[in-house]
Amino acid sequence: MFARMNDKVSGNGTSKARRIKNFGWEGSGPWSQRAAYLSSFFEPQPLGLDDISAFYDTTNDLCYLAMSDPSVVEFIKEGNYDLAIATDYEFCPFLLFDIAKVPSVVSYVPTPLFPWNLHMSGVPTTPKVYASVLDAEHNQGFIHTTWHLIKSIYIIYYRIPAKNRNQTGVARQFYGPEVKDGHSLAHRTNILFANSNELLEKPLPLPHKVKYIGGLNLGEPKPLNAEFDRILSNAKKGAIVFSFGTQAPMKFVPFKIRKCFVEAFKRFPDFVFIWKYEKQPDDSELFNNSTNVHPLEWIPQWDLLNDKRVVGFISHSGLNSFNEASHAGMPMLTVPLFVDQLHNAKNGERLGTSILLRKTNITSESVADCLQKLLFDDRYRNRAKTISNMLREKPNKGKETFIEWVEFAAKYGNLHEHLNLPGSLMSPIEYYLIDLALIDISILVISFLVLKRILKSVFASSPREKRKRD
Incomplete structure (x- = not known):
């Protein structure tokens, strides 16, 4: 069942579904207008x-x-x-499935875990250590921590409850007041699947109901067709794959940005660059005398990343691309554009498999400097190979984990009763022991005031006793 939010995505993602249901707006919906960053992603976005x-x-x-x-x-x-299986971003799927009397529900996120996913599972997410996926620059300093504390309180205790009230209210409007609360239904999800990997993410304290399945979609790479095989065979020292993914079409990439990349690529004539690129009116000027650059509207990214002749990957660092490169053992030059991409790029930088280039700092010199490191500093390739080996040899692969736990949750619809953390239904006052802290502080204050009054009385009576004796 597809809720069509983004009109840039029209595929079903699978040919194996027995039944398919679409709903959404006819034509272009409000998402494109509301999410302005989708067409201006090279502009700073505070x-x-x-x-x-x-x-x-x-x-x-x-x-x-x-x-x-x-x-x-x-x-x-x-x-x-x-x-x-519901998305864990909102409450509506849980409401729909409960109204339809589906006996067991699991949820998933196609991104890294967000704070509200963790909060609904009862996971402690102190802003001192864990910021939102959208705040990958968190430096744990006083100002940043204070800001993230305010932001966490706003999102978790105001914005998310408001969203629940809205969606639960809509469900009750059409299906009656007996419809259950959306938050309570989301809390009862039996398993939460995350499209990331514990070897690639910053460690989190997680309940047993959270399962990492990053790389679930990765099969065996296929042989390249004659066109790509010919391009790679002409590379003297190797090839670099370049893609900004499906949500960043070239028509929204300024000419000066594209020009910086092409000029940098020309400085490495012994390498070829395979660029996922939709044709633009200014291409003749852009690619003039750039014989080692191959702009192509479609590329078999996973197959290319697993070819031994490919030596690097330039990417926006979307989660699927980050997972693919990590599994393939491919060092990356990341240029994150929006949403969770900076988070993924920072993870790659932390692991030593990636070089991060800010989208606001793109020049032909900065691109060339990053490529020089990526192609000639063996530390990135060696580290990428190590991470790849760990992912390939890791117990409990994503596909097996997903299948086994889905089947288990289908059999035991009350699994959440065994896996939910106790704190998942506590109020913030209970969870963070604010009630006990207030009682303790009150006792201390009262004790201090009583002691102060006693001491004041004692010292006030002493001069009178002395005068009487005199």
Whole structure:
């Protein structure tokens, strides 16, 4: 079942689904207008208190569309499903599945885990150590920590509850007041799958219900076709794959940015650069005398990254690309553009597999300097190979983990009763022991005041006793 939010994505992602249901807006929806960064991603985007209000507003609107269309719930009921898989970003899927009487629900996030995912699982997420995925620059200093504390309080205790009230209210509007609260349903999800990997992420204190499945979609690489084989065979010292993914079309990449990359590539004539690139009107000027650059509208990225003739990867560091490069043992030059990409790039930098180039610092010189390090400093390649070996040999691979736990959750629909942390339903006053702290402080203050009064009385009576004796 697809809630069509982003009109830039039209595929189903699979050819194996038995039944498919789409709902959303006819034509272009509000997402493109609300998420302005999708067309101006090379502009600085300072983060505010509410980073993804466009996402909240759009999912609230989508929830209304789903609840107001009886065919959505009927589609779920007709499937007679033993288990449903919901996105863990909002409450509407949990509400829909409960209305349709699906006996067991698990959830997933296609990104790294966000604070509210952890909060609903009862995980302590102190801003001193863990900031949002969208705040990858967190330096744990006083100002940053204070800012993230304020932001966490706002998101977790105001914005998310407001979203729940909105979506639960819409569900009750169309299906009656007996519809359960969305937050309580989300809390009852049996398993939370995360599209990342514990070897690539910063360690987190997690409950048993959270399962990492990053790399789930990675199969065996396929042989390259004649065109790509010919390009790689002409590379004297190797090839570099370059892609900004599917959400950053070239028409939104300024000419001066593209020119910086091409000019930098020309400085490495013994390497070829395979660039996922949609044709633009200024291409004749851009690629003039750049014989080692191959702009192609489609590339088999996973297959290329696993070819021994490829020696580097320039990427926006989307999570799937980061996972692919990490599994393939490919050192990366990352140019994060938006959302979780800086978080992923910082993880690669921390692991020693990636070089981070800020999108606001792109010049032909900065690109060339990064490529010089990536191609001629063996530390990045060696570290990337080590991480790749660890991922390949790691017990409990993503695919097996996903299948086994989905089957287990389908059989035991009350799994959440065994896996939820006790703190997941506590108020912040209880969770952070604020009530006990207030009682202790009150006792100390009262004790101090009583002691002060006693001492004052003692010392006040002493001069009178002395005068009487005199």
